[in-house]
Each structure stands twice: as structure tokens, then as C-alpha cells.
Amino acid sequence: MKAPPFAYLRATSLEEAFKLWTGAGPEAKLLAGGQSLLATLAFRLSEPGTLIDISRVPELAGIGMAGDMVRVGALTTHTELGASDLIRQHVPLLAEAVPLIAHPAIRNRGTIGGSLAFADPAAELPACCVALEAQIVACGPKGERRIAAAQFFTGLYATALKDKELIAAVEIAVTRPGERSTILELARRSGDYAMAGIAARAKVAAGRLVDPNLVFFGVGDRPVSALRAMEALAGKSVTAGTMAAVNAALDTDLSPPADQHGSPEMKRHLARVLLARALDRLTSEEEKRAA
Amino acid sequence: MSTAVDISLEVNGERVTARVEARRHLIDFLRLDLGLMGSHTGCEHGVCGACTVRVDGKIVRGCLVLAASLDGAKVETIEGVSETGEIRDLQDAFIARNACQCGYCTPAMLLTAAELLQMNSRPTRQEIREFIAGNYCRCTGYHAIVDAIETVAAKRNGKAAP
Numbered sequence: 001m002k003a004p005p006f007a008y009l010r011a012t013s014l015e016e017a018f019k020l021w022t023g024a025g026p027e028a029k030l031l032a033g034g035q036s037l038l039a040t041l042a043f044r045l046s047e048p049g050t051l052i053d054i055s056r057v058p059e060l061a062g063i064g065m066a067g068d069m070v071r072v073g074a075l076t077t078h079t080e081l082g083a084s085d086l087i088r089q090h091v092p093l094l095a096e097a098v099p100l101i102a103h104p105a106i107r108n109r110g111t112i113g114g115s116l117a118f119a120d121p122a123a124e125l126p127a128c129c130v131a132l133e134a135q136i137v138a139c140g141p142k143g144e145r146r147i148a149a150a151q152f153f154t155g156l157y158a159t160a161l162k163d164k165e166l167i168a169a170v171e172i173a174v175t176r177p178g179e180r181s182t183i184l185e186l187a188r189r190s191g192d193y194a195m196a197g198i199a200a201r202a203k204v205a206a207g208r209l210v211d212p213n214l215v216f217f218g219v220g221d222r223p224v225s226a227l228r229a230m231e232a233l234a235g236k237s238v239t240a241g242t243m244a245a246v247n248a249a250l251d252t253d254l255s256p257p258a259d260q261h262g263s264p265e266m267k268r269h270l271a272r273v274l275l276a277r278a279l280d281r282l283t284s285e286e287e288k289r290a291a
Numbered sequence: 292m293s294t295a296v297d298i299s300l301e302v303n304g305e306r307v308t309a310r311v312e313a314r315r316h317l318i319d320f321l322r323l324d325l326g327l328m329g330s331h332t333g334c335e336h337g338v339c340g341a342c343t344v345r346v347d348g349k350i351v352r353g354c355l356v357l358a359a360s361l362d363g364a365k366v367e368t369i370e371g372v373s374e375t376g377e378i379r380d381l382q383d384a385f386i387a388r389n390a391c392q393c394g395y396c397t398p399a400m401l402l403t404a405a406e407l408l409q410m411n412s413r414p415t416r417q418e419i420r421e422f423i424a425g426n427y428c429r430c431t432g433y434h435a436i437v438d439a440i441e442t443v444a445a446k447r448n449g450k451a452a453p
Contacts, residue, residue, distance in 0.1 A: 001335055005294050008313035008359045031360070038316070038355045039336040051313065053360050079349070103425025104406065106337065108349040109356065190424040 003041035007050040014059040014168075017052060018141040021164055024050040030166060031055065032075060035102070035110035036118045060113065060168055063087065069135075069171040074113025079104075081112060090174040093132060093181035093199065097124045100183065103191045113167040116152070119159050122193040122218035126153055128183060130223040131199035131215040132172050136160075139168035146171070153222035178203045182281045184274050185218070188261070194218040195261040196270035200278040207237040207283060214275065219256040219267045226253040229275070238279045247272050296359035302327070303371030311358045317351075318342045320358035321368060329369035329398045333427070340426035343399035344368050350406045369398035378405050380446060384439040392430035400426050404440045414444060 008031075009024065011017035021028060029048040031037060032055055040046055054060060060075045063084050070090050072081065081087055082098030101107055101115075101124050115125040116136060129136070129149035136147045138161055149170075152160050161167070175181070185197030196219050202212035212233045214226040228249035236242045256267035299308040302325060311320055316335070321327040321344070333341030335354045342353035345367040372378050381401050384390070391397045400423060407414055407422040414422070419437050428436060445451065 002319075003314040003316075006313055007294050008296050008357065010360070010362075031357070034357065034360075035337065035352070035355050038357065041314070042336045042354070051357075055360065099421075103340070104422060105340065105343050105350040105352050105403065105425055106355070109346075109351050190421055 001042050001044065003038070004044055004047045006041075006048055008053065009050060010053040011057055014057055014139065017054050017057055017166070018164065020052050022141065024052060028052060032114045033077065033109045033111040034114075035106050036114065036120070054166070060166075066171060069173055071137075072112055072170045072172070074111060074116075074167045074169055076112050078102075078107035078110050078112070078115075082107070091132065091172050092175065093128050093183060093201065094125070094172075096181070097128050097183045097199070100124050100185055100194075100197075112170060116170065117159060117161065117167050119153050119157050119222065120193065121156060121220060121222050122195075122197070124183060124185070124194070124197065124199070124217065127197065127199040127215045127217035127223040129170060129172075130225060131181070131201045131213050133213070135171040136167060137169040137171060138162075138165045140165040144168060149223075150225060156221040158222075176203070178205060180204050180282045182278050184278050184281070186270050186274065196256075196267055196274060198271070198274040198278050199223075200275075200282060202282055204282055208235055209233055209238070209279070209282065210235060214278075216254065216271055216274075218261075219254050219271055221257070224254060226250050226275075228253050233279075238283055243276065243279075246275070250275060296362075298359060298362040300361050300363060301365045303367060303374065309358075313357065313359045315358045316354050317344065317346075317356040317358050317361065317366070318353035321353070321366070324358075327368050327370050329373075331395055331398065333395075338427075339396075340403070341396055341399050343402050343426065345372075345402060345406075350402055367402075369401060372402065372405065378402075380443050381405060381408075381439070384442045384446075385436070388435045388439040388442065390432060390435040390439040392428070392432045392435075396426055396428045396430075400428070400436055404436075404443075407440070408444055408447065412444065413448060414440070416441060 009020045028050040031051040031053045062073045078101050088095045134149045136152045181201040183199045185194035187194045197217045199215045203210040212230050216224045229246050232246045232249040256264045294313045295310050318332050321330050331341040333339035337352050337355045343350050344353045419440050
């Protein structure tokens with residue numbers, strides 16, 4: 001289908017972006033990579049009146065260090081994220097997530113800022129940012145503020161961004177020694193949105209998981225932190241007894257809605273399978289290093 | 292506010308200037324405005340991959356890119372890479388392995404395969420399948436397509452075809 005008519009304006013600086021956005025009326029939308037927006041326009045799910053292209057705003061581009069944080073500019077494409085040495089070295093979870101996101105042609109265009117702002121509950125990067133305790137750098141006409149990723153996603157396709165606020169960057173603390181992370185998902189076809197997925201992070205010491213952080217995606221209206229399961233797992237090694245308690249806790253953490261993929265019970269099952277596999281990866285990696 | 296946008300870009304090595312409707316996606320621009328019919332529209336919402344073309348050297352979904360956003364860009368289509376001979380070996384292998392069938396997905400498959408082989412000169416069959424997973428072949432001729440790509444990878448590495 002064809003998108004409805006709209007006007008197109010291109011911003012070449014952040015200042016210009018806000019000026020155009022403020023002048024363009026309440027329905028105007030920002031265009032970055034466009035990999036979700038243009039599909040929704042083709043379905044005529046929204047009629048923005050005006051699109052403001054921010055894909056060439058230099059302030060929103062690039063990956064670099066900011067103190068002991070890695071700052072990932074909002075316009076960083078998934079392909080750039082996966083190819084970045086800084087990301088591989090300091091935030092390996094994000095590099096591991098990239099091959100799971102859609103397909104190569106989409107990864108060449110789609111951006112991290114777009115993925116976070118769109119806030120699809122089955123998307124990988126929102127869950128990774130929650131698991132990494134990332135700070136979302138929101139920028140409005142009057143300057144920046146930082147929002148913890150866990151507070152950023154407020155519901156189905158909903159975020160804590162205010163009117164005329166955009167995502168400028170994501171800031172993530174560098175991986176500390178002993179810290180492990182992994183991401184897994186189950187999808188019917190490679191590149192599809194996940195039926196269920198997990199981004200997991202923990203410090204592993206002598207086979208025990210310290211400060212585990214378990215964030216599920218595709219099982220709720222936003223990334224879901226499995227707080228009770230994390231509590232049941234903290235300080236423990238992965239034994240049958242631990243897993244029984246963790247899985248029981250996980251059942252109370254999740255209340256997945258039925259969707260086109262299956263029933264809530266099926267999603268709960270997938271979440272348990274993913275959790276077991278993720279913990280296996282986190283701990284067996286340690287054994288391999290010790291060997 | 293006007294919905295027309297003036298753009299100047301390079302398409303298959305030639306400078307093109309045009310006034311486009313803002314909502315015009317790249318494939319409609321190529322097909323309807325420039326008459327380049329090798330790029331195909333399929334689902335028009337980013338799922339089928341039939342519209343894969345190159346922008347600034349990388350493959351994209353042409354239906355998920357606005358022509359208006361491409362001022363200054365370099366676009367390459369199947370017509371362009373056919374003319375330069377860049378993917379002649381891939382095209383020959385697709386013919387030899389009967390990897391075309393109806394041909395609808397073929398131009399996009401070829402451009403996707405070309406990018407894979409640029410990035411990974413020795414892909415496994417699994418890696419080939421993974422990379423072309425975003426390109427649907429409704430004839431379901433995937434096996435022959437994987438064969439063709441594998442053949443080219445082997446030949447480019449100076450080995451006999453598998």
C-alpha cells in the first residue's frame with residue numbers, strides 16, 4: 001500500500017530539528033531510519049502531516065566513550081552497532097543482539113534510537129538496554145535529561161519521552177570484570193520478531209550468579225524484568241533445586257498476553273526454556289574459561 | 292505545506308535530478324519515474340525483500356526508504372550491477388542452478404547474495420540461509436539459490452564448485 005500524503009523537511013542540526021518540529025504541528029513525526037515508521041505509514045496507521053528527517057543531524061551520530069560509559073548516538077544503525085570495536089569490547093550484549101534484529105537490509109538502515117522510541121515489546125534493543133541498566137539520553141529544545149531504561153518503557157509502544165523530546169543517545173556502563181551477558185530468542189523464522197526472548201546479565205563467581213539481571217521480551221507490553229526470579233537466583237549456582245524455585249518465581253513475574261504466536265501458557269513455557277538456556281550459557285562460559 | 296521535494300542523486304552512475312512526492316518510496320521512484328523495472332515491489336511494508344537495492348553501497352529495503360530522503364545518495368539497482376559485470380558470476384550460477392524460477396525475487400536475491408559475499412567470502416550453507424532469510428522466494432526455490440551462492444563463493448576462492 002502507499003503512504004498517505006505528507007510534507008517532508010530535512011534537519012541538518014539539532015537546533016534546526018527542534019525549530020522545524022515545533023513549527024510543523026502536533027501530528028508531525030521524526031524520521032530516522034524509517035524501518036518501522038514507513039511500514040506503519042504504508043498501512044496508514046498514522047497520518048503525520050509532516051515528516052522531519054533527522055537522519056543527517058550530526059549531534060545524534062557516532063559511538064564514543066563518555067567517562068566510563070559508552071555513548072551510542074541515536075542514529076547508530078544496527079549494522080554499525082554490530083561492527084563497532086568499542087561495543088564488542090565494552091558492551092558485548094549489544095553486539096550479540098544485532099544478528100537477531102530483522103534482516104541485513106533492515107539492519108543497514110534501522111537505528112538504535114528508532115528502536116527504543118518505537119518501543120516494540122518484542123524488540124531486542126529495548127530489553128538489552130533494560131538489562132544493561134542503560135541511561136536513555138532524552139533531548140528537548142531546552143536540553144538533555146537522562147532516563148533509566150527500566151523507567152523509559154511505559155507500556156505498549158509507549159515511552160517516557162515528553163512532547164518535542166527525542167532520543168539523542170544511549171549511555172551504558174562498560175562491562176565490569178567477571179560480568180557475563182547473553183541474549184536468546186525464539187522466533188518462527190529467522191529475523192521475525194521474537195515469540196519470546198531474554199537478555200540476561202550476571203556476575204559469575206565460582207559458578208554462582210551474583211546480581212543477576214533477567215529481562216524478557218515478547219511476553220508483555222514492554223521489556224519485563226523478572227524481579228522475583230532474579231531474587232530467587234541471586235548468589236546461587238544453577239542446580240535443579242534452584243531452577244525449581246526460580247521457575248516458580250518467574251511464573252509470578254510474567255503475565256504474558258495471548259498473541260498471534262500462542263497462549264499465555266505457551267509464552268511462559270518459552271520463557272522457562274530461554275531462561276535455562278541463558279543461564280547455561282552464562283555459567284558454561286565460565287567453565288570453558290577455567291578449563 | 293508542499294509535499295514535493297527536489298532531489299539530486301546518482302543512480303547507477305548517472306546523475307538524476309527530480310521533483311518527487313514526499314511519500315514516494317525508492318522503488319516507485321525507480322520504476323515509475325526512472326523506468327528501471329528490475330527492482331520489484333512486493334509487500335511494500337518491509338517483509339518480502341523483493342525491493343532490495345543498494346544505497347551508498349549497502350543493501351536496503353527500497354519500500355522502506357523515501358526517495359525524498361536520498362538527496363546526494365548513490366543508488367545501485369540490478370540494472371547497474373548487471374551493466375558493470377560486478378555480479379556476472381552470481382547471475383551465471385543462478386541460471387546454471389535454475390535458481391530463478393519465476394524471477395520475481397531474483398534481482399533482490401542477487402544483490403543480497405553480493406553483499407553476503409563481500410562481507411563473508413566463505414559462508415557456510417547455514418550462513419547463506421541466514422543472510423537471505425529476509426528475501427522471500429514464493430516459488431520456494433531456496434535450495435537452488437543456496438547452491439548457486441555456495442558455488443560462486445567456492446569459485447571466487449579458487450576451488451571447484453561443490
